[in-house]
Amino acid sequence: MIGQTISHYRITGQLGSGGMGIVYEALDLDLGRRVALKFLPPQLSRDQNALDRFLLEARTASALNHPNICTIYAVEKVELEKGNAQVFIAMELLEGETLDRRLSASLMPVDRLLDWGIQLADALDAAHAKGIIHRDIKPANIFITQRGQVKVLDFGLAKLTRPEMAMETIGATQDSPGPAHLTSPGATVGTIAFMSPEQARGEELDNRTDLFSLGVVMYQMATGRLPFSGATSAVIFDAILNRTPPSAVRLNPHLPPELGQIIETALEKDRKTRYQTAAKMHADLDRLKRQLGSGGTTAAKPAEKSVAVLYFENPGGSKEDEYFRDGITEDIITELSRIKDIWVLTRSAVMVYRDKTATAPEVGQQLNASFVLEGSLRRAGNRLRITARLVETKTARSVWAERYDRQIEDVFAIQDEIAQSIAKALKVMLTEQEKRAIEKAPTADVQAYDYYLRGRQFFHEFRRKSFDYARQMFARAIVIDPNYARAYAGVADCCSHLYMYWGGSTEDLKEAESASRRAVQLDPELAEAHVSRGLALLMTKKYVEAHQGFEAAIRLNPKLFEAYYFFARACFQEGKSEEAAQLFEKACLANPEDYQAPVLLAQTYITLGRTLEADAARQRSLRIIEKHLEFHPEDARALYLGALALIPVGQRDRALEWTQRALAVDPEDPAVLYNIACVYARLNMADPAIGCLEKALQQGEWYKAWAEHDSDLDSIRGYPRFQTLLKSI
Numbered sequence: 001m002i003g004q005t006i007s008h009y010r011i012t013g014q015l016g017s018g019g020m021g022i023v024y025e026a027l028d029l030d031l032g033r034r035v036a037l038k039f040l041p042p043q044l045s046r047d048q049n050a051l052d053r054f055l056l057e058a059r060t061a062s063a064l065n066h067p068n069i070c071t072i073y074a075v076e077k078v079e080l081e082k083g084n085a086q087v088f089i090a091m092e093l094l095e096g097e098t099l100d101r102r103l104s105a106s107l108m109p110v111d112r113l114l115d116w117g118i119q120l121a122d123a124l125d126a127a128h129a130k131g132i133i134h135r136d137i138k139p140a141n142i143f144i145t146q147r148g149q150v151k152v153l154d155f156g157l158a159k160l161t162r163p164e165m166a167m168e169t170i171g172a173t174q175d176s177p178g179p180a181h182l183t184s185p186g187a188t189v190g191t192i193a194f195m196s197p198e199q200a201r202g203e204e205l206d207n208r209t210d211l212f213s214l215g216v217v218m219y220q221m222a223t224g225r226l227p228f229s230g231a232t233s234a235v236i237f238d239a240i241l242n243r244t245p246p247s248a249v250r251l252n253p254h255l256p257p258e259l260g261q262i263i264e265t266a267l268e269k270d271r272k273t274r275y276q277t278a279a280k281m282h283a284d285l286d287r288l289k290r291q292l293g294s295g296g297t298t299a300a301k302p303a304e305k306s307v308a309v310l311y312f313e314n315p316g317g318s319k320e321d322e323y324f325r326d327g328i329t330e331d332i333i334t335e336l337s338r339i340k341d342i343w344v345l346t347r348s349a350v351m352v353y354r355d356k357t358a359t360a361p362e363v364g365q366q367l368n369a370s371f372v373l374e375g376s377l378r379r380a381g382n383r384l385r386i387t388a389r390l391v392e393t394k395t396a397r398s399v400w401a402e403r404y405d406r407q408i409e410d411v412f413a414i415q416d417e418i419a420q421s422i423a424k425a426l427k428v429m430l431t432e433q434e435k436r437a438i439e440k441a442p443t444a445d446v447q448a449y450d451y452y453l454r455g456r457q458f459f460h461e462f463r464r465k466s467f468d469y470a471r472q473m474f475a476r477a478i479v480i481d482p483n484y485a486r487a488y489a490g491v492a493d494c495c496s497h498l499y500m501y502w503g504g505s506t507e508d509l510k511e512a513e514s515a516s517r518r519a520v521q522l523d524p525e526l527a528e529a530h531v532s533r534g535l536a537l538l539m540t541k542k543y544v545e546a547h548q549g550f551e552a553a554i555r556l557n558p559k560l561f562e563a564y565y566f567f568a569r570a571c572f573q574e575g576k577s578e579e580a581a582q583l584f585e586k587a588c589l590a591n592p593e594d595y596q597a598p599v600l601l602a603q604t605y606i607t608l609g610r611t612l613e614a615d616a617a618r619q620r621s622l623r624i625i626e627k628h629l630e631f632h633p634e635d636a637r638a639l640y641l642g643a644l645a646l647i648p649v650g651q652r653d654r655a656l657e658w659t660q661r662a663l664a665v666d667p668e669d670p671a672v673l674y675n676i677a678c679v680y681a682r683l684n685m686a687d688p689a690i691g692c693l694e695k696a697l698q699q700g701e702w703y704k705a706w707a708e709h710d711s712d713l714d715s716i717r718g719y720p721r722f723q724t725l726l727k728s729i
Contacts, residue, residue, distance in 0.1 A: 064132070099144055110255060114292075123150070134152065197269070215264075218266065262288070292675075301495065311353070328411065346561065384411060386403050386404045399427040443487075452490065464502045485518075488529070489519040489531075496535045527557035573709065659676050681712055682712055
């Protein structure tokens with residue numbers, strides 16, 4: 001239809017399509033304005049019920065003149081050839097995207113969540129005042145314009161609560177099948193995951209059903225997950241009717257408790273105890289927004305004690321000192337993360353600002369951090385000069401600053417002082433356990449620490465040779481200080497990763513096991529040591545002991561991403577998909593900037609049949625990966641995981657392009673080959689998929705355990721060549 005003129009509209013492009021309509025961009029030739037035209041699909045044009053719903057959407061929405069509801073200009077009918085007619089709606093052209101595509105890769109800032117919630121509640125209040133229930137509030141029916149304005153779409157399932165409103169509101173006549181007749185009594189309409197309990201039971205509905213659905217949407221915006229989910233419709237219905245979801249505040253420590261309470265009230269199963277009107281929910285959200293904006297008591301919550309630690313500047317410009325500068329910065333992040341009441345942004349969140357010129361307040365605003373720690377580090381011989389300054393994002397004022405001119409042996413004392421000074425500036429009282437953990441020096445020898453930092457720099461490069469180099473650096477640190485627990489954990493992690501991703505030898509397994517055991521013995525309170533232990537045990541399929549290691553790490557540091565991530569991988573490998581999904585969800589919350597966990601979470605959701613949540617997780621991961629590749633275009637892992645995320649959104653050519661880029665980085669890497677096999681399998685390219693898999697599995701049996709439960713390979717499971725391949729290992 002592009003290029004055609006229908007009535008007085010010239011169609012210039014297609015915007016999208018769905019089960020109940022195809023939407024085009026067009027130019028209104030009479031008024032000279034750009035509009036959107038929604039056409040009923042040809043296969044439904046002769047379906048009277050579908051036509052009635054289509055007209056209901058147009059008439060209902062046109063009766064609602066509200067800034068947060070998409071404006072309907074006209075509903076028109078044009079005669080085509082052979083007596084056929086085409087019905088379409090002319091509506092406001094919106095620039096932006098639907099909320100389901102805007103659900104952030106990282107947790108949504110509280111101010112944005114409140115702002116959008118207020119606009120949605122206001123839109124529903126206007127609809128309810130006209131006697132209209134939407135009945136299908138969900139992210140796909142909520143549009144966010146480029147200016148951040150919310151628009152409610154698609155009133156095709158709407159229902160009038162007062163029949164006398166029919167003629168006045170949508171022009172229904174005594175003889176026409178009004179909206180009340182579009183659904184048979186007791187029928188269930190809407191999208192399952194967003195239904196209210198009374199909607200799930202097929203009961204008579206009132207305005208409060210929309211408020212429950214709005215609560216589901218806000219829960220998803222606040223936590224990145226749906227409150228009610230399951231592998232089948234029956235399981236979801238059971239969750240809606242009988243199960244209480246985890247508190248949104250528990251899943252997202254950035255949320256003020258008052259916002260968590262608003263969401264919980266909206267999600268009350270008994271509609272008598274739920275919000276009774278959209279106006280009341282709007283008022284509570286607006287009051288909280290004003291309270292937070294005025295610096296009231298509600299603002300003094302964990303979300304207001306969030307800190308982004310920028311990589312310290314290197315004023316000397318020496319490349320040789322960069323590993324030391326980066327290591328000190330990352331250790332300060334680690335020290336601060338031990339404090340329960342301070343939310344510290346992860347290394348990956350601030351990495352993109354390394355060596356950038358953005359000011360502290362700009363970074364704080366972009367990362368939704370209340371405070372930003374910035375500073376510089378200069379090393380000259382045995383002398384160390386560190387400056388540090390804590391800046392409040394909102395006011396750009398310095399709330400604490402210090403300069404340290406010390407011997408290099410004092411580096412641990414400096415880190416300790418910085419962490420404790422920040423806690424004091426933020427009025428956080430440290431527990432004895434937190435104070436002890438911060439004050440504990442990781443090693444007695446600064447030269448051992450120097451080698452440890454060099455090893456960690458190589459480790460973060462995530463390449464085979466880099467892991468070999470990292471292991472050498474950690475081993476040198478151990479030679480200098482045989483009691484260095486973190487260095488032992490580093491050796492164990494290198495060996496585990498070499499075995500897991502590059503088909504390492506049984507010697508790697510033995511070294512991972514012994515080094516991780518020694519790390520835990522030297523420092524039983526070091527959470528990272530327990531993660532290393534769990535990962536080493538996972539490599540040898542000692543699942544029960546591996547679980548114990550991960551659980552110990554989480555008890556010691558509930559913010560530690562690696563504990564949740566590798567625990568989730570262990571559960572997935574065992575076929576415990578439900579447990580794996582829960583742990584991947586927690587990993588996403590612990591490090592919202594990591595791209596691996598949401599990709600694997602989506603894969604786990606697919607295994608569980610939870611397609612809605614899988615789509616949301618994929619979209620989050622894709623946004624993170626695209627941002628990551630801007631700064632790391634040769635990251636093969638980001639490329640092949642990104643390719644997997646591109647396939648479900650219809651970007652096949654781009655997925656193949658990213659696949660070839662990943663292969664070009666390292667065509668013999670078993671991790672690359674295995675995941676590219678997954679890409680080919682998802683694209684139904686069986687022969688190249690099995691060919692890549694054969695090469696990957698030749699280098700070790702680790703991938704066999706993963707392949708046995710990997711939904712990405714489902715399309716090739718019936719091939720004898722695939723079955724033979726698994727049996728041969």
